[in-house]
Amino acid sequence: MTPLKERFRTRIPSVPAFLRRAAADRRRLAYDLLPIASTPAMRARIARLIALTQPKTPGFAPSETARAWHRALDDTGITPTLPRWPTAWTDELRAYFQSVPCTDPYRTHLGSFLWDQVPSTETNMGYFGIEQVLKAPHALEIFNDRRVLETAELYLGCKPLLDNIGCWWSYGDRPAAKGTQRYHRDFDSIRGFKLFLYLTDVDETAGPHVYMKGSHTSPLLDTGRAQSDEAIRAAFGAENEVHMVGGAGTWFLADTFGFHKGALPTTGRRLILVAQYNVNRSPHLPPAPVMARPDAALDPFVNRLLLA
Template sequence: MISRYRLMRGVLKRKFAREFCWRLTALCLHSEKKKFIARTQATIKNSIFGLDQARVGTDVDLLSHNGATPGLPLPEPMVKEVLAYATQSPVYADRDKKRGFYLSDLKRVEQKLGKEVLLAQYFNILNNEHIRKIAYDPYLLLVAASYLQAPPKLMGANLWWTFPSNPSAEDKSKHAHVFHYDLDDVKFVKFFFYITDVDEDCGPHVYVEGSNRVIKYKNSWLRSLRFTDAEIEEAYGRDKVKYVMGPAGSTLIEDTITIHKGTTPTKQPRLLLQFEFSINTYPEMSCECDESELAFAV
């Protein structure tokens, strides 16, 4: 039997279908959205970001026009808490629940797997009180509600390392290091936080400005498309390809229907924290699992 998630992805492949379904949903949820925003605005003084309402409107406008926009930076104490969590907790190579290891054992894991590890992620990160506090901060909730035009639901919380490596074409595609777009719901938005400093040698995130609005590629009903750098530059122009760099704590807000990709670090690993908000949720997108499913590789 086809899942809700796969059905959604099939129905909403075309932009006109997404727009129609989103506007109809937003109309139906208008009253609930207004109540949610009012309740959240009443807690704005509790935001760790030093938030004001005007900033929310600016972020949403830029997000809608460009597909992504820099957000308020994550305060340094929170950056340190997330980094501490990452260094003390097991992480899982290739997002595989049976390939757990501690960072100090990276080389041992690579020897066992017979390849370099490009990406390793954590599971159940919302169990950490500091990460949970960031996820439900009024800043994130207000931006998400205003952009989605609906009460936002936390679809997923993810934290992962990208390591310097020479990945195979299979690993680059599997871990989204080629241009693509996401189709996670009728409308969704992600918040990315750099937990380590990121320059051109540390695996910056890349997105194509305006590709959320202007579709210059042929779609497919049957599969998620991947695009070469040359195809994207020819379609959109090199000036629209934006590399996101900045110190630890830097924030990017993005609707990843916008064409984007990860890049492979060449010098230092990158640690990135992500929260995704949507109108509907799907278990396929969650990074939460039963602890009994997790196992160490070494």
């Protein structure tokens, strides 16, 4: 287990810095302290306490599909690939993200660029803004899929907060993996999972999502720092490593406290759409909702971080 001082160092370089961040954004108070509650048992206890204070669906009766997805998340931390979305939806989503500019969050001085006009070979990924993602065709419908929300309520013990949505390109033919392309745990929420949807075909050369099954309930390597492939395989066994491959429209759910990475593509480009379902909010969204709620049928609690 990682010493407490090492866990502090991942988010809190100094007490004054911690206090400044918390004063600037109150959401960072819990976020910066999350690595301290890094053991699965401690995280589960805190999550249960938070869930007691959150709303539940009256007469909650989840489908057998949601129960099966919940069991997979509980058992291994990741579901198998799930029944694909309509091809027309993924085609429209891909065409939309090909038409709007993205940015390199690590090199903001490069400005915005279209998917096929990357300004630097040092750019591994091109990210889209929150409003761009919310305006994408079918995105809100996918994020609010009844089966996913039922799975989330089973997993969290309360209605989820739709949080930390994103979409980005990963570019092949780069010299080294960067950021989330290396094995890591997510400390975004005390408990939650993510929906991952491929908008391009993803094989072993196109940067598949890689997950270490069972690591979501293990205290091993409980640091916020990235880990080498060798360290992760030694700790959890190479036989538990899964590579999620499939054509455009392939999707799955994963508890990203478990070790995972989006592998560096060796060729081509990967486009992925992601949403997170949390028991407590993260600081990854703007402080206030960025869009009006377009559909009264969307649950206002689930969507309250995104839609006014």
